[in-house]
Amino acid sequence: MNLLLLGMSHRTAPLELRERYAVTDLAGPLEKLAGSPEVEEAVLLSTCNRVEVLVLTRTLEAARVRLRSFIERDLAGADAPPPSALDEALYEYVDRGAVRHVFRVACSVDSMVVGEPQILGQVKDAYRAAVEGGACGPILGRLYQRAFATAKRVRNETRIAERPVSVARVAVELATQIFETLHDKSALLIGAGEMTELALETLRARGLSAVRVANRTRARAADLAARFEASAWGLSELPEILPRSDVVLTSIGGHEPLLTVPLLERALEERRGRPMFVIDIGVPRNVDPAVNGLDNVYLYDLDDLSGVAESNAEERRREVERAESIVEEEQQRFDGWLSALAAVPTIRNLRARAEAIRNRELERTLGRLALGEPERAAVDALTRAIVNKILHAPISRLRDEAEREQGLAILEVARSLFALDGSGPDEAGPDENGGDEDA
Amino acid sequence: MALELHQITAATYLLAAVVAVLGLVVPAPRASRVAVGALGLGLLLHTLAFLSLHAQAQPPAFTELPMALSLMAWLGTLSFLLLLLVVRGAGLVVLVAPLAFAGSFAESLALPGVVDDLTRASPLWSHLHVLLASAGLALLGLAGAAGVLYVVHHRAIKAKRAAALRLPLPSLETLDRVNALALTLGFLLLSLGVLTGVAWVEAAEQRMWPGGWHANATLAAWLIYAVVVGARFGAHQGARQSALSSVAGFVVLVVAVVGAGMLA
Numbered sequence: 236m237n238l239l240l241l242g243m244s245h246r247t248a249p250l251e252l253r254e255r256y257a258v259t260d261l262a263g264p265l266e267k268l269a270g271s272p273e274v275e276e277a278v279l280l281s282t283c284n285r286v287e288v289l290v291l292t293r294t295l296e297a298a299r300v301r302l303r304s305f306i307e308r309d310l311a312g313a314d315a316p317p318p319s320a321l322d323e324a325l326y327e328y329v330d331r332g333a334v335r336h337v338f339r340v341a342c343s344v345d346s347m348v349v350g351e352p353q354i355l356g357q358v359k360d361a362y363r364a365a366v367e368g369g370a371c372g373p374i375l376g377r378l379y380q381r382a383f384a385t386a387k388r389v390r391n392e393t394r395i396a397e398r399p400v401s402v403a404r405v406a407v408e409l410a411t412q413i414f415e416t417l418h419d420k421s422a423l424l425i426g427a428g429e430m431t432e433l434a435l436e437t438l439r440a441r442g443l444s445a446v447r448v449a450n451r452t453r454a455r456a457a458d459l460a461a462r463f464e465a466s467a468w469g470l471s472e473l474p475e476i477l478p479r480s481d482v483v484l485t486s487i488g489g490h491e492p493l494l495t496v497p498l499l500e501r502a503l504e505e506r507r508g509r510p511m512f513v514i515d516i517g518v519p520r521n522v523d524p525a526v527n528g529l530d531n532v533y534l535y536d537l538d539d540l541s542g543v544a545e546s547n548a549e550e551r552r553r554e555v556e557r558a559e560s561i562v563e564e565e566q567q568r569f570d571g572w573l574s575a576l577a578a579v580p581t582i583r584n585l586r587a588r589a590e591a592i593r594n595r596e597l598e599r600t601l602g603r604l605a606l607g608e609p610e611r612a613a614v615d616a617l618t619r620a621i622v623n624k625i626l627h628a629p630i631s632r633l634r635d636e637a638e639r640e641q642g643l644a645i646l647e648v649a650r651s652l653f654a655l656d657g658s659g660p661d662e663a664g665p666d667e668n669g670g671d672e673d674a
Numbered sequence: 675m676a677l678e679l680h681q682i683t684a685a686t687y688l689l690a691a692v693v694a695v696l697g698l699v700v701p702a703p704r705a706s707r708v709a710v711g712a713l714g715l716g717l718l719l720h721t722l723a724f725l726s727l728h729a730q731a732q733p734p735a736f737t738e739l740p741m742a743l744s745l746m747a748w749l750g751t752l753s754f755l756l757l758l759l760v761v762r763g764a765g766l767v768v769l770v771a772p773l774a775f776a777g778s779f780a781e782s783l784a785l786p787g788v789v790d791d792l793t794r795a796s797p798l799w800s801h802l803h804v805l806l807a808s809a810g811l812a813l814l815g816l817a818g819a820a821g822v823l824y825v826v827h828h829r830a831i832k833a834k835r836a837a838a839l840r841l842p843l844p845s846l847e848t849l850d851r852v853n854a855l856a857l858t859l860g861f862l863l864l865s866l867g868v869l870t871g872v873a874w875v876e877a878a879e880q881r882m883w884p885g886g887w888h889a890n891a892t893l894a895a896w897l898i899y900a901v902v903v904g905a906r907f908g909a910h911q912g913a914r915q916s917a918l919s920s921v922a923g924f925v926v927l928v929v930a931v932v933g934a935g936m937l938a
Contacts, residue, residue: 398840412831412839415762415847508912510846527832530912539834546836 236275236374237295240333241302241325242287245347248324256286256310261364264309269370271305273298276372278379280361282354284347285340286310289333291374299327334378334569338562341382342389343396350396350551355386374576378569385565392561395554398547402540403434405547406514407441409540410482413512413533421445423480425470426487427459430537431516434484435463447476450487474498478505486516492523499526506531514540571639578637581646582630584655589622676730677782679723680744684775684782686716687747691771698768703842706764710755713771717751720778724748739932740780742808747777750812753856757816763852765844769819799874807867807892811927813860814899818924820852821917828914850913853920857906861899864927868896891930898923 243253258264258281268277268288276291288305292298306325307318328336339345341358362379365371371379390396399405414420422443424435427450435446446465449472450456456467468476470493477483477498487493494513502511510531515522520536527534597618601611629649636645649655690712697705724745754770757763823843830838831846844852871892875884883889902919905911911919 398836409831409839411845412827412843413846415845415851507910510913530914533831535834543834543836543839550836550840 237292237298238289238328238330238333238374238378239292239295239298239302240287240289240328240336241299241306242280242285243321243324243326244285244287244345246345247326250283252316252320252324253284253286255312255315256306257281257283258286258310261361262368264305265365265368265370267309268301268305269368271301273301276365276375277370278361278365278375279370280340280358281310282357284354287340289337289375291372295329331566331570334573335562335566337378337382338385338566339559341379341386342558342562343386344389344555344558344562348400349548349555350400352396355383358382358386374573377572381565381569385562388565389558389561393554393557395551395558398550400544400548400551402430402516402537402544403437405540405544406434406484406535407437409533409535409543410438410512411441413510414481416442417482418442418444420481421447421479422482422484423447423449423476424459424463424465425449425473425483425485425493425521426517428486428516431484431486431514432459434514434516438482439463443482447480449473449476474501477502481509481511483511483513484516485514485521487521488517489521490519492521493517494522494526496523496525496529499529499532503529503531516540574639574642575634575637577643578633578646581650581655582633585626585630585633585649585653588653588655589626593618593622676723676726679719679726680778680782683716683719683723684778686712686719687751687771687775687778690716690767691775694768694771698765698841698843701840701842706767706842709767709771710758710764713751713767713774714755716774716778717748717755720744720748720751740783742804743777743932744781745804745808746812746815747774749809750774750777750815753809753813753816753859757852757855761844761848761851761855763820763844763848765842766816766819766823766849766852769822770816773815773819799870799877803867803870803874806863806870807931810860810862810864810867811931813856813863814920814924814927815860817853817856817860817920820849820856821920821924824849824853824913824917825921828917846913850917853913853917854906857899857903857916857920861903864896864899868892888930891926895923895927895930898926 243256245253258279261279261281265277265279268274268279268290273292273294274290275293278289280287280289286306288302290298290302303321303325307315307321336345337358341355343350343352343354346354358379362371366376399408410417410420417438420443422435422438422445424431424446435443439446446460446463447468448456448460448463448465449468449470450459451470453467453469456469459465460467470487473493477494478501480502483494485493494515499511499513508531510533513522513526513532513534515534515536518537522534522536524534524536526532597615601614606614633646633649636642690709693705693712694709697703697709750770751774754766824846827841827843827846827849830841830843843849871884871889872882875881898919902916902923905919906916
């Protein structure tokens with residue numbers, strides 16, 4: 236049995252290529268894949284950053300060919316590029332490599348933004364779809380359960396996901412360092428821009444209540460205000476609305492600073508010293524940098540926010556090493572379990588063989604003796620106990636050794652020693668007089 | 675038994691302080707919760723220590739400096755834990771726990787002596803004075819601690835350094851609320867403490883003002899706090915200035931109480 240993973244990600248394929256193979260409905264493609272004779276179990280993961288297929292197979296080479304054709308034909312959209320476009324984009328992992336890769340993906344170590352939390356949910360969705368579609372069996376089931384446990388460990392034991400790394404989230408975190416709660420705070424959005432709107436949405440998601448939108452004219456502000464269920468204001472009304480705003484996000488064109496020290500001083504006076512958080516995303520800047528010198532104004536421009544975000548990202552990258560060692564540890568644990576699984580048929584054969592010999596010898600002996608039912612039961616229990624006691628040590632040793640590196644070799648030796656591969660002497664063994672080949 | 679309980683109390687407060695400081699240095703945001711738990715345990719032990727002391731044959735001298743400091747530590751810790759029910763300020767433990775340890779440490783070295791003549795002459799006023807003044811000092815200490823953290827956090831946000839922003843401190847608004855609340859209550863209790871102190875001296879020695887380092891420095895501290903409270907609530911002083919004033923006022927108060935105790 237082998238694990239085989241084939242896929243492409245942001246590391247190997249550009250978005251234009253990835254989007255051609257991304258699927259939203261996993262059930263259909265999974266059904267096709269699971270129906271293939273080369274595939275025992277399968278899980279399909281498709282996100283905006285990666286498309287990956289993991290299968291358990293008995294025929295590695297055939298599965299390799301099948302997976303390639305699955306991606307080329309079953310996943311490809313109508314306008315898919317020629318198959319040769321995939322040559323550079325696809326990567327492949329086998330057995331331990333595949334396990335390690337699944338763990339790294341679930342832990343967000345392999346993500347574009349290291350430590351981002353969405354990937355774990357996406358992996359869980361992929362696993363759920365495979366289970367519901369009947370494509371995921373005990374081996375991949377166990378693999379994904381371990382992957383989720385590993386991701387949890389990484390999240391708890393490292394700081395890989397602790398600090399925000401996007402400008403919008405950094406802005407929100409700063410707001411929570413200034414204000415105890417955002418539920419009773421109001422924001423003022425001056426101008427419009429993708430980043431300010433994203434920051435505003437993130438702030439609203441954290442509970443920010445009232446929003447005002449200001450633009451050069453009220454009419455221009457009205458559209459945006461409607462989107463955010465906000466009130467619309469003109470720039471001329473800033474002196475009136477600034478004192479009522481706890482968070483100010485600004486991104487508006489113009490070469491002169493819009494928010495100046497005197498304007499904010501007046502606002503602070505009306506606010507009776509309550510703090511203001513000003514986020515200036517405008518280029519050129521909309522807020523006079525001297526404003527940061529005011530006691531209760533905290534001004535962050537795009538460079539400041541990006542600097543904090545980059546520093547946090549650097550901190551996350553430093554944590555990757557610790558995350559990798561957890562992945563390594565968990566991978567070894569899973570490998571051990573997988574290897575121990577290989578011992579199961581050997582142990583089962585060994586038990587069956589011993590039981591067959593016991594039954595045959597028991598029948599032969601009991602046939603010669605005229606024993607009552609209680610005595611027969613006692614002899615049966617005695618032989619069973621003897622067999623169990625003799626087998627206990629080798630079976631325990633087989634289980635333990637199977638998890639180690641030389642496990643397969645030891646299993647081979649055991650199969651040979653106990654003639655479990657059918658090449659040994661006749662199962663009847665030595666004759667009934669107790670003699671053996673050396674006697 | 676009482677002495678051993680005081681020693682265990684001091685050790686528990688120290689443990690809380692170490693956990694809280696480590697949590698700030700590492701930084702580990704969850705450490706403050708563990709430290710608050712240890713502080714709560716310390717408060718329980720501290721209460722038992724006081725009860726054990728009270729059960730002794732001779733009444734303890736609460737007017738002695740180590741005992742007064744220990745009482746302040748107990749009241750301060752209690753106030754802090756009660757405050758946490760209304761504000762999210764667990765990060766304050768990084769200053770409260772060391773203060774609690776410092777307050778309880780002297781008491782853990784030796785039990786207090788018996789009451790002096792001055793106290794015996796007017797036990798009601800003396801105990802009221804010590805209790806109210808200690809509670810006031812404890813709350814003003816809390817206001818000072820919030821003030822220190824406010825200034826540190828304010829500078830970190832102003833400086834825009836990512837490393838400084840990672841410090842697991844309460845929000846500026848929380849620290850300001852703690853400061854305002856503790857300042858108001860602390861000043862009220864300190865005022866009552868000063869008044870009961872005057873009443874105590876009047877009852878015991880038939881004079882209005884005892885004079886001396888302790889009384890004069892306490893009056894100076896009270897005046898500073900009167901200005902701070904007036905500026906804060908009357909003139910709407912900014913949070914940072916209020917934080918700085920709270921720290922300055924507490925330093926004068928500590929000099930007045932501890933300094934006087936050491937000189938005595």
